Amino acid sequence: GQNSAPDYLKGLNPEQRLAVETTEGPVLVLAGAGTGKTRVLTTRIAHILATGRAFPSQILAVTFTNKAAREMKQRIGHLIGEGNVEGMPWLGTFHSIGVKLLRRHAELAGLKSDFTILDTDDVVRLIKQLIQAEGLDDKRWPAKTFAQMLDNWKNKGLGPDEIAEGDARSFANGKGRQLYKAYQERLQTLNSCDFGDLLYHPIRIFRAYPDVLKEYHRKFKYILVDEYQDTNTAQYMWLRLLAQRPSAGRAPSAEGRKPDRASAGQAAPAEASEWSERAAVSGNKVNICCVGDDDQSIYGWRGAEVDNILRFDKDFPGATIIRLERNYRSTAHILGAASHLIAHNEGRFGKTLFTDRNDPEDDKVHVHAAWDSEEEARAIGDAIEAYQRPDKQGNRHNLNDMAILVRASFQMRAFEDRFITLGLNYRVIGGPRFYERLEIRDALAFFRVVANSGDDLAFERIVNTPKRGLGEATIRQIHDTARALRVPMLEAAATLAESDELKPKPRAALREVAANFERWQKALETTPHTELAETILEESGYTDMWKNDRSADSPGRLENLKELIRSMEEYESLRSFLEHVALVMEAEQGESQDAVSIMTLHSAKGLEFETVFLPGWEEGLFPHQRALDEGGRSGLEEERRLAYVGLTRAKKNLHIWFVSNRLIHGLWQSTIPSRFLDELPETHVEIAEAGNSYGGYGNPYGGGSFASGRGGGGRQNPYGASRFDNIGAKDQGSFSNTYATPGWQRAQANRTEATDRNWGTRS
Ligand code: ATP
Numbered sequence: 001g002q003n004s005a006p007d008y009l010k011g012l013n014p015e016q017r018l019a020v021e022t023t024e025g026p027v028l029v030l031a032g033a034g035t036g037k038t039r040v041l042t043t044r045i046a047h048i049l050a051t052g053r054a055f056p057s058q059i060l061a062v063t064f065t066n067k068a069a070r071e072m073k074q075r076i077g078h079l080i081g082e083g084n085v086e087g088m089p090w091l092g093t094f095h096s097i098g099v100k101l102l103r104r105h106a107e108l109a110g111l112k113s114d115f116t117i118l119d120t121d122d123v124v125r126l127i128k129q130l131i132q133a134e135g136l137d138d139k140r141w142p143a144k145t146f147a148q149m150l151d152n153w154k155n156k157g158l159g160p161d162e163i164a165e166g167d168a169r170s171f172a173n174g175k176g177r178q179l180y181k182a183y184q185e186r187l188q189t190l191n192s193c194d195f196g197d198l199l200y201h202p203i204r205i206f207r208a209y210p211d212v213l214k215e216y217h218r219k220f221k222y223i224l225v226d227e228y229q230d231t232n233t234a235q236y237m238w239l240r241l242l243a244q245r246p247s248a249g250r251a252p253s254a255e256g257r258k259p260d261r262a263s264a265g266q267a268a269p270a271e272a273s274e275w276s277e278r279a280a281v282s283g284n285k286v287n288i289c290c291v292g293d294d295d296q297s298i299y300g301w302r303g304a305e306v307d308n309i310l311r312f313d314k315d316f317p318g319a320t321i322i323r324l325e326r327n328y329r330s331t332a333h334i335l336g337a338a339s340h341l342i343a344h345n346e347g348r349f350g351k352t353l354f355t356d357r358n359d360p361e362d363d364k365v366h367v368h369a370a371w372d373s374e375e376e377a378r379a380i381g382d383a384i385e386a387y388q389r390p391d392k393q394g395n396r397h398n399l400n401d402m403a404i405l406v407r408a409s410f411q412m413r414a415f416e417d418r419f420i421t422l423g424l425n426y427r428v429i430g431g432p433r434f435y436e437r438l439e440i441r442d443a444l445a446f447f448r449v450v451a452n453s454g455d456d457l458a459f460e461r462i463v464n465t466p467k468r469g470l471g472e473a474t475i476r477q478i479h480d481t482a483r484a485l486r487v488p489m490l491e492a493a494a495t496l497a498e499s500d501e502l503k504p505k506p507r508a509a510l511r512e513v514a515a516n517f518e519r520w521q522k523a524l525e526t527t528p529h530t531e532l533a534e535t536i537l538e539e540s541g542y543t544d545m546w547k548n549d550r551s552a553d554s555p556g557r558l559e560n561l562k563e564l565i566r567s568m569e570e571y572e573s574l575r576s577f578l579e580h581v582a583l584v585m586e587a588e589q590g591e592s593q594d595a596v597s598i599m600t601l602h603s604a605k606g607l608e609f610e611t612v613f614l615p616g617w618e619e620g621l622f623p624h625q626r627a628l629d630e631g632g633r634s635g636l637e638e639e640r641r642l643a644y645v646g647l648t649r650a651k652k653n654l655h656i657w658f659v660s661n662r663l664i665h666g667l668w669q670s671t672i673p674s675r676f677l678d679e680l681p682e683t684h685v686e687i688a689e690a691g692n693s694y695g696g697y698g699n700p701y702g703g704g705s706f707a708s709g710r711g712g713g714g715r716q717n718p719y720g721a722s723r724f725d726n727i728g729a730k731d732q733g734s735f736s737n738t739y740a741t742p743g744w745q746r747a748q749a750n751r752t753e754a755t756d757r758n759w760g761t762r763s
């Protein structure tokens, strides 16, 4: 009965409880954000363990990030006592579980169990060698492009013999298939695999060796998957292989097939139709529980198939489908805003979401405008500091409770700089900090050598970037000469370039490098430093290197480089800028400290924070132009789902920002507020008005509504240029100035208690 229910079940609502207690057979929980899907999964694991249905090692649980896996383990421990959970060896991401499987059965993929996992750079270098070995021109057929194709194939679970004829032909005059095979063979020789292989090899092994698969069928009594809407085809195949139990008679035996063990890794027989057929006749129930939300599918661009979630009951006949409708995370205003926005997407499942939280004290969703990204960062920094101060009840926000979620990683720079200045702890989640990014470090290395020709570390970093045919031997020679002559490497390079110790090609390359730096160093005295920085990146071929690079992240890298140049404007000289960067890089990023999180919207999935800031809601940035150009209507819808993910991360306070000027493609442009702002319902939104958080500004929107004057999703600025001109122009463009104005203080005095607490007063 209800009363005798264990504690961990007591807080659940009836639907959640059903999802937890329906342990046998397939279960799908399809529900909106914050309805407790992840909590259901965690409690379900606790329940399975507490009732002795399985040992920890018999549960396979897939989370979206390693962090989520760690948190889930902790929470399970809390629910049923640490002593009852001796670790959960099979709780992790698809990739981390994939590595573990592959280490156990490496020899079936032609590898040894101590294989190494190559990073993207290694992969590209390897492919380049193969392309050259084929006698192909690697400029015409770039290794990066092929690496991308390989990744796509592997994400679809396709081996060399299964790729579409057209795809195979499209690269290197029809040598795509051959290259794929050669690549897999080469990996085997190197006892290595790439990231895609971590799923691809296990799939191949499971298909080729039914006995191995059967071992896991016996082992995993329960399978659980979070964020199911974002599984790609390979992940889906992998799951189905593990989840669908064939009846004994139907499974082809390993003896009967006798696959060639050594080649299983690269060319296992295609049997896609066979395994789905096998599944269909299988009468065995599978204890698989997947949870997800079709409205939060945001990885379509990486091959995720939202259809996987929508056909769950076809894959697993007799599935129990459970909907959760009560949101426990957010205030009614936040939930109302998010639900209204996502309703603009077509072709969704559609769901109801409600909350019992209806506190009249709750703030509406705030929308703010700023002049540019610097001002946006300043204002958000100030808001964070205000939230940190105690409110009337004496409660104060921890920095850990706050997050800034950006659409594109270049946006992080302004925040990182500002927070360093303020001495505000922050951490960047899911990626390196801005100045630690590869392209930024490269660019900085060029600048450092220009500012200080003795900076050998920097010189070494870029002497052969972009590739100039300077091999290790030449670099060693530069080193030796530098040591012999007791001069910096740059000088040694210049000397070598004039001697006949080198072959003509490296000599010419070095001569160019030396001449470049000499010219740039001279220009340092005469040219504005931002202009010079741009020239350096262009003349060195560095910008072109990324322009010609066709991998998915190169546009982002180019954006980051633009942002880097932009940020230099704030400094007087190249040297003072480099000094600033050195200080920023020094700043520590402690894991355990109280710190504001900065991350992309993509990596915020599944997380929640008391207070969330969403900057950069402008057309072109969000929705992102690239998504619109490449994806059309479905691109826009994926962007809108991303906005929905962003809005629904907030529990209590939500602040959306847009700026009126942003550097786009290297040019300052007046921006247009994001169409997503228009899609927020007036009832739940409050537009920051004059004297509220913007002492001295007039309300730039007149009517105070985003919906007004905006016809048919047109891209024209509906507010009239003059209104935007007001922003920032009247004041000295500084928030710290405007905060001091009487208008600000007056407004401050009039604010409700709730808002007062949020923004505090500046002392
Ligand atoms: P998302 O779609 O964003 O991943 P979700 O559906 O996984 O969200 P959870 O993260 O599991 O939602 O839950 C959201 C919040 O609501 C968490 O703080 C969770 O602890 C809380 N919560 C969930 N169910 C309950 C409940 N029955 N009682 C109280 N709080 C709950």
Ligand code: MG
Residues within 6 Å of the ligand: 037, 038, 039, 226, 606
């Ligand atoms: Mg979740």
